[in-house]
Amino acid sequence: MKKIQSGHRTEKLMSNTKRNERLALLFLLPSIILFAMFKYYPILSGVFVSFFDIDIVNLPGDFCGFKNYIRAFGDTRFYEAIWHNVKFFAYSIVMTFWQPIILAILVNEMRRKSKTAFRLLYFIPAVVPAIATTILWKYFFNPDYGLANYVVQLFGGQPQLWLNDENWVYFCMNFPGMVVFGGMAMVYYLAALQDVPNDLYEASMLEGASFVQRVRYVTLPGIKNIVITQFILSLTGIFGTMENILLWTGGGPAGETETILVYAYKQAINSMDYSYAITLSTIVFIVTLIITYAFQKKTQEE
Amino acid sequence: MKKGFLKAMAALLALSTMLSVASCGKKDDVDDGMIEITMWSETNEDSSDVEKELEAWMDEALAAKFPNIKINKVIKSTGLDYRQEYDKALMAGKAPDFFARFSYTDLPTRIENGTVADITNLVKDWDLKKEDKVITVFDEIINTNDKWYAVPRSAYVKSIIANTTALKAAGYDTSVMPRTWDDFKAMGKTVTDKQNAKFGHILMGMDWCAWPFSSWVWSAGGDMVTANGDGTYKLTFTEDPAVDAAMFWNEMIWDAKMTQTNVLSAIDENTTMLANGSGLSMWGSFTDLRPEILAQNGLSLADYDMFAIPTKDASIAAPALAGGEVITFNPKADEETLKAAFEVATYLYYDEEYLAKEWEIRAKHDVSNVDMPARSDLYIMKLDTCEDLDDDAKQRIVDSTVNAIPEPCPPHWSDLKTLIAEPLQKIMLTEGISRDEAKKLLNDCAEELYKLYPEAFRK
CATH class of the missing domain: 1.20.5 (Single alpha-helices involved in coiled-coils or other helix-helix interfaces)
Known part of the structure; x- marks a missing residue:
């Protein structure tokens, strides 16, 4: 029963x-x-039309097989553009990736009221429209009357060309992320920090662990997953970035910041070569998909 | 798992098909005897008062003039993305039946890929054309293989626009404007005051820099490309005159220090600097001076004048560059619609009465522009409505059109312009670059173009 x-x-x-x-x-x-x-x-349509010589009056045009892909893999500008993406990523990791983590850890150490105030302070710039802030930063780096050269000269330095200089341009474009932005990522890290068990902190303190040791052995392992997620988002974000670069430099100086999507955009708009532009975008999509999958798999294994 | 995946893919495919079918445009049924055409308008509720007044006048005039044509006006603020917007609309079957934004330099590519309609029959029957009242400056490009693909909308001439009031204030005698490059550098050195953000010349080094560069190559006695006679072009921007022009740009920045240091600044920033008094001269036309910015800075067209591009030496005659837009037609439109669109478009840009009223409204609001209208016989009438310019200045504008020649536009001209921007920017930005280094950069660019587009460029 x-x-x-x-x-x-x-x-x-x-x-x-x-x-x-x-x-x-x-x-x-x-x-x-x-x-x-x-x-x-749109993604499937993009993949579909990348196999065609697009005729925009009578879509999709003539089937051309892998012609556009073969062209891309034999195009030196394509590799240069990818290299620019890699440089962007490297600069963003060095200049902007670690800063929200440190901020979150420091803010987390504060008392409740101060914590809220600092969280708000760092978060506000993240909600300001990117266009407005980019224009302001462009003024900051204007070599003729920007504040950057004024500050440099104040400390006895030589005025620079900043965004017009191949050696400085990546630094300038990542600088706002280093000093002002990152509020959104900081909020994610701060939320993740709340999930790190207090027992571990208490145990480590009883063992006499210093602040740095606590961060090294308790905090960072505790927020590892969100750090990896943010890393993947940064990586895919860098491959997907276009408007921001067009606004900052238009791909200059001398093509130095022409990333893969900026190159694709110019192929579409300047040359009306839509087939090739879509093929380039499809390659970006596939590359980011593979990277994301590989990272996720690795994380799951760990 | 596999079955589930297949099901999901099948569902996505079905949805894609449904969306494709749904996105196909269909014109509304129109009453008997009425023909419907679609046009785009940039005027919306945020537009200026003058634009709104012009729009109201246009609606009224069109309704009275074409009772048998139903005009489906689509408000579309395309801005600088007009090419993209037009092509998107064309793909979706929603393109306007006539479009008056394309530069004539876009036409070779658009003729080749069929994105503009063949309007040969309409142009051949067009009275104004028969009467020689239509500007002919773009004819070589819009009339290809005995077929017409567009009609002119307006033209402008690009040479040097200078803020003569500011030049005088800076101690320069404007009664004799610079004739040679040396004169120009001397002027630049005299009037530039970088501490107070006053630049003798605003250099257009942005990613479209090949456009002004063409004029400077002419001013050195050369050309960007020369026709081989078999439909292909030789790239002559590697020859001495072009290298001289590129080096002159570099000298203006680093030796004479007469330009803004931010030479890659966007065209909008450049025109703003010219109109706010920060830039004292620029390669451009009166159209680049936006009335609202002039007014904000207490300036007007009367503070500016136009003079010929200085040349490498006085023996070279420097022609100004003629630019302009053309009116193209929807390649998907049927014959009747094309005819109606042609009638409406030519009324808006060629009818004497209509244009007179339009210029009157602009003058009333102090926003006259001095572009050449598509009707060659009405230019003086148009300039007469502009009260800000004196007769001498108007005469100089008219004179500048005499020697103006259009920008070269062989096949893949846009690709050439995109690719050459890179070496030009390198030359501009490298202090102390040698002539040989500059020549090598231009040569490398030419070799790349020969390799990429052998059907267009041949040595």
Whole structure:
């Protein structure tokens, strides 16, 4: 009798689970449809038309197989553009990636009221529209009347060309991220820090661990997952960046900041070579997909 | 798992197909006898008063003039993305039936890829053309293989625009404007005051720098490209005159120190500097002086004048560069729609009465522009409505059009312009660059172009 009752209960539980799943699916359906419409449809269309010589009057044009891909892999500008993406990524890691982590750790050490105030202080710049801030920073680095040269000269330095100088341009574009932005990432890290068990801190303190040791052996391992996620987002973000670069430098000076998507954009707009532009964008998509997958797999294994 | 994945892919494919079908445009049914055409308008509720007044006048005039044409006006602020917006609309079957934004330099590519309609029959039957009242400066480009693909909308001449009031204030005698490069550098050195952000010349070194550079190559007695006679072009920007011009740009920045240091600044920043009195001269035209910025800085067109591009030596005649826009037509439009669109477009840009009213409204609001209208016989009439310029200045504008020649635009001209910007910027930004280094950079660029586009460029 008990067996029968337990069987009924299991069946009921199963049917509840199924009903919940269906209900969840129903609620998810609108977002799935929107995602399919505005994300997967353009992506799949892009992949599809990259195999065509696009005729924009009579879409899609003539099928050309892998011609556009073969062209891309034999194009020196394509590799230069990828190299510029890699440089961007390297600069952003060195200049901007670590700063929100340190900020979050420091803010987390504060008392509750100060913590809220600092969190707000660092977060506000993150919600200011990027266009407005970029224009302001461009003024800052203007070699004719920008504040940057004034400050440099104040300390006895030589005025620089900043954004017009191949050696400085990446530094300038990442500088705002280093000194002002990063508030959004800091909030993520701060949230992750709340999940690090207090027992571990208490135990480490009892063992006589210093602040640096606590960070090294408790805090950082505790927020490792979010650090990896942010790392992947930075990486994919760098490959997907275009408007920001167009606004800062237009790809200059002398093509130094022409990343892969800026190159694709110029192919589409200046040369009307839509097939090639879409192929380049598709390659970017595939590369970021592979990188993301590889990182996720590695993280899961660990 | 596989089955689930296949199902998901099938669902996505079905959705894609549905979306594709749904996105296909379909014109509304129109009453008998009425033809519907689509046009784009940039005027919206945020537009200036003068734009709104002009729009209201246009609506009224079109309704009275074309009772049998239903005009479907789409408000579209395309800004600098007009090419992209037009092409997107064309792909979606929603392009306007006529479009008056493309530069004539876009036409060779657009003719080749079929994104503009063949309007030969309409142009051949066009009275104004028969009467020689249409400007002909772009004819070589818009009339290809005996077929017409566009009609002019307006033209402008680019030479040197100078803020003569500021030049005088800086101690320069404006009665004799610089004739040679040396004169120009001397002027620049006299008037530049970098401490107070006053620059003798605003150099256009942005990513479109090949555009002004063409004029400077002419001013050294050379050319960017020369026709081989078989449809291909030789790249002559590697020859001495172009290298001289590139070196002159470098000298203006580093030796004469007469330009802004931020030579890669965007065109909007440059025109703003010219209109706010910070830049004392620039390669451009009166159209680059935006009335609202002039007004904000207490300046008007009367503070500016136009003079010929200085040349390497006085023996060289420097032609000004003629630029301008053309009106193109939707390649998907049927014959009847094309005819109606042609009538409406030519009315808006060629009808004497309509244009007179438009210029009157602009003059009333102090925003006259001095671009050459597509009607060659109405230029003087248009300039007469501009009260800010004296007769001498107007005469100089008219004179500058006489020797103006269009920018060369062989096939892949846009690609050439994109690629050459890189070596030009390197030459500009490298202090103390040698002539040989500059020549090598230009040569490398030419070799790349020969390799990439052998069908267009041949040695």
